[in-house]
Amino acid sequence: MPALDILAAAVLNGLMTGAIYALIAVGLTLVYGVLHIINFAHGAMLSAAMFAAFLCFQIGIDPYLAIAPLAVAFFGAGYGLQRWLIGPASHGDDRNILLVTLGLSIIIENLLLASFRSDTRTIDVPYGFSSLDLGFTFLPLTRLMGFGVACLVAAMFWLILNWTDLGKAIRAVAREKLGATLVGIDVRHIYAVTFGLGAASVAIAACLLLPIFYVNPRVGNAYVLVAFTIVVLGGMGSVAGAFIGGLLIGVVESLSGMYFGESLGQLGIFLIFIVVLMVRPTGLFGARA
Amino acid sequence: MPETAPLLAIRDVHAGYDGTRILNGLSMQVEAGEIVALLGSNGVGKTTLNKVLSGVVPLTSGAITFDGLDLGSASAVDIVEAGLIHVPEGRKIFADMSVLDNLTLGSYRRGKASRKTNLERVFAIFPRLKERTAQMAGTLSGGEQQMLAIGRGLMAEPRLLILDEPSLGLSPLLVEELFDLIERLNASGLTILLVEQNVAQSLDIADKAHVLAEGRIALSGTGRALADDPELQKTYLGL
Numbered sequence: 121m122p123a124l125d126i127l128a129a130a131v132l133n134g135l136m137t138g139a140i141y142a143l144i145a146v147g148l149t150l151v152y153g154v155l156h157i158i159n160f161a162h163g164a165m166l167s168a169a170m171f172a173a174f175l176c177f178q179i180g181i182d183p184y185l186a187i188a189p190l191a192v193a194f195f196g197a198g199y200g201l202q203r204w205l206i207g208p209a210s211h212g213d214d215r216n217i218l219l220v221t222l223g224l225s226i227i228i229e230n231l232l233l234a235s236f237r238s239d240t241r242t243i244d245v246p247y248g249f250s251s252l253d254l255g256f257t258f259l260p261l262t263r264l265m266g267f268g269v270a271c272l273v274a275a276m277f278w279l280i281l282n283w284t285d286l287g288k289a290i291r292a293v294a295r296e297k298l299g300a301t302l303v304g305i306d307v308r309h310i311y312a313v314t315f316g317l318g319a320a321s322v323a324i325a326a327c328l329l330l331p332i333f334y335v336n337p338r339v340g341n342a343y344v345l346v347a348f349t350i351v352v353l354g355g356m357g358s359v360a361g362a363f364i365g366g367l368l369i370g371v372v373e374s375l376s377g378m379y380f381g382e383s384l385g386q387l388g389i390f391l392i393f394i395v396v397l398m399v400r401p402t403g404l405f406g407a408r409a
Numbered sequence: 410m411p412e413t414a415p416l417l418a419i420r421d422v423h424a425g426y427d428g429t430r431i432l433n434g435l436s437m438q439v440e441a442g443e444i445v446a447l448l449g450s451n452g453v454g455k456t457t458l459n460k461v462l463s464g465v466v467p468l469t470s471g472a473i474t475f476d477g478l479d480l481g482s483a484s485a486v487d488i489v490e491a492g493l494i495h496v497p498e499g500r501k502i503f504a505d506m507s508v509l510d511n512l513t514l515g516s517y518r519r520g521k522a523s524r525k526t527n528l529e530r531v532f533a534i535f536p537r538l539k540e541r542t543a544q545m546a547g548t549l550s551g552g553e554q555q556m557l558a559i560g561r562g563l564m565a566e567p568r569l570l571i572l573d574e575p576s577l578g579l580s581p582l583l584v585e586e587l588f589d590l591i592e593r594l595n596a597s598g599l600t601i602l603l604v605e606q607n608v609a610q611s612l613d614i615a616d617k618a619h620v621l622a623e624g625r626i627a628l629s630g631t632g633r634a635l636a637d638d639p640e641l642q643k644t645y646l647g648l
Contacts, residue, residue: 288510289517292503299501302463303565304489304518 122378125256130374132254136263138370139270140328144343145350145362146274147321153357154294154314155202156214158348160221164228165319166340169194169326171232174335177243183327184265190323198319203312232337240336248331266328273324274363277317281359290314294357346373346386349393355406365404368392414477416441416569416600417462417493422471423624424461430469431457433624439569439602444595446611446632447604449621455604456498458621459573463495464488475569489518492568496575498604500558504547508538511546511557515564523566531560534590552583559590570594571602576610588614612636 122130144166151159169190176186201224210216251258281287292300293310301307322340333339350369354361369389376388396403415438425431431454439445449455460466462473464485473480478491503511512531516524532539535556541549546557555575562570572591576584588610595601595614605611612618615632620641622628628640635641 285513285517288506288514291506292514295505296501296503298465298497299503300514301465301485302489302495302497302501303514303561304486305514306484306486 126378127375129257130378131371132257132259133263134371134374135367136259136267136370137374138367139267139274140325140366141343141346141350141370142363142366143270143273143321143325143328145347145354145366146277146359147318147325148344148347149351149354149357149362150277150290150321150359151314151318152351153359154290155217155311157217157221158351159315159318160218161224161228162221162318162322162347163340163342163344164225164232165194165198166322166326166343167232167335167337168228168340169319169323170330170335170339171236171337172323173327173330174241174243177245177330182245183243183330184269187269187324187327190327191320194319194323195316197316199312199316201319202315203308206315207308207311229337236337238336238338240334240339242334243330245331260332262331266332269324269328273321274359277321277359278363286313346389349389353393353396353403355403358403358405361403361405413441414474415439416476417602418472418474419458419462420472422458422461422473423469424457424466424471425469426457426466431624432461434471435621435625437619437626437629439600441568441600442595442598443616444591444601444603444614444632446615446618447602447621448606448608448611448618450606453621454624455621456573459495459497459571459604462488462493462571486518489565492566493571494562494565494567494569495571496558496562496573498573498577500554502546502554502557502561504545506546507543508546508549508557509542511561512538512564515561516566519564519566524564527564527566531563534563534594535560551578552580552586555579555583555587563594567599569600569602571604573604574606575603576605576607584610608641609636 148159148162172190173183173186176190177183206217206220209220245262247261250261252261252264281291289300289305290310290313292305293307297307346369350365351362353369354365369392372388372392373385377385380387417439419435419437422432422435423430435458447455457466461468462480464480464483464487468481475488475491475493478487480488503514512528513524516527519527537553538556538560541553546554549557559572559575576587579587584607591601591603592614603611603615612632612635618630618632618635619626620628628635628638630638
């Protein structure tokens with residue numbers, strides 16, 4: 121049994137990573153909840169967003185300052201993709217949406233490969249070594265920022281969904297498409313807004329990840345694989361479930377990394393995943409079937 | 410022929426899904442202020458007609474105008490904005506949202522200012538909904554859910570309200586209340602297209618009635634005339 125302060129440090133570290141996982145998962149689960157498909161382009165969009173943040177850094181824009189403009193740009197791109205490409209190409213069939221997003225992910229990834237090669241890059245921010253001394257451990261400033269912003273954005277998503285007309289319309293479309301159509305909600309618009317919000321979530325996550333991680337054209341997939349397990353864990357389509365699931369998975373990964381060794385950190389994630397699927401297949405926050 | 414154009418005019422409409430034709434040259438009219446009953450057994454196209462009227466299923470051919478709006482080229486949003494409101498079969502309320510959210514979404518296409526007035530009007534008609542504003546819609550009883558579905562429709566400031574099988578699944582007492590309500594709504598000036606399998610009660614309150622068979626109108630008349638028509642039983646039950 122490791123000392124308590126090491127354990128506490130591992131849990132804190134897990135929460136920091138988990139919050140960013142949670143943000144990526146919130147975008148994924150929102151799109152699933154409304155469009156009823158897993159967006160296979162989520163990972164490629166994350167990679168693209170990280171490169172966008174990388175390019176911003178090269179022209180002198182700090183990743184944290186790039187959050188707002190990139191979130192807006194990716195929202196717009198996501199909206200446009202769904203409204204004028206994925207939607208029309210799918211002809212109302214969910215399976216087609218799935219295939220179109222899969223195709224999109226291949227196109228995005230290869231465009232990134234062609235433009236940036238498969239090299240792995242990192243950035244050095246001037247505050248990269250600043251940290252907060254908690255007595256028993258040091259929390260790097262970059263990870264603390266990641267945690268704070270991810271929590272803030274997740275809270276904003278929750279507020280939008282529960283307290284605004286737009287959010288209520290999104291929830292209405294998610295659960296009762298015909299009913300939503302008959303009160304005059306423009307379903308195609310809501311689909312596009314939802315896809316745009318999903319894209320904005322990866323854009324924000326990208327800005328938070330860049331100072332603490334590396335970027336290459338496939339980097340997004342590793343995160344989205346974890347995010348997918350979080351979506352299932354939290355209950356498909358549940359935003360609150362994805363957020364709490366994300367924090368949980370971050371802690372589990374960190375602890376299992378400590379016990380089984382760093383390279384086996386994800387072992388714990390998939391163990392939890394299998395156990396939840398066996399015991400509670402609708403996820404922690406999913407509606408009971 | 411009335412001097413003014415009918416509120417809703419349906420002319421020779423054909424429509425269906427993926428090659429299956431369900432409506433075959435259906436024509437009918439609804440005059441402002443009327444209750445028009447549309448009767449017919451399962452599978453004759455009543456619900457399809459309603460979906461065509463609300464812009465969910467496209468027209469194959471024919472023409473529908475609602476107060477000058479050409480529904481053939483109008484979107485579902487345009488139709489709601491024009492005041493043609495469809496309370497669907499099976500209610501289709503937002504089960505995991507509160508009663509208040511359900512009602513508020515009913516006014517989604519109306520100004521925020523008019524929402525309050527609409528809410529007050531709906532609560533005056535359905536005091537029970539006012540007692541349950543915070544309750545999740547899915548936990549309401551069947552009768553309350555039907556009230557909510559109609560209340561949500563009224564929140565959209567309808568000029569023509571389509572009620573699709575509103576009595577389905579309700580106890581005889583609640584059906585009685587429902588038909589009273591429909592008459593009261595009509596008396597307050599609302600035009601109603603009532604789609605029902607509950608023939609006797611529908612004919613009792615309807616100004617005009619049409620019997621739908623094989624995708625077109627098989628029999629039409631005033632509610633009273635059809636109630637006395639021996640053909641009705643034959644056409645209606647002989648399907």
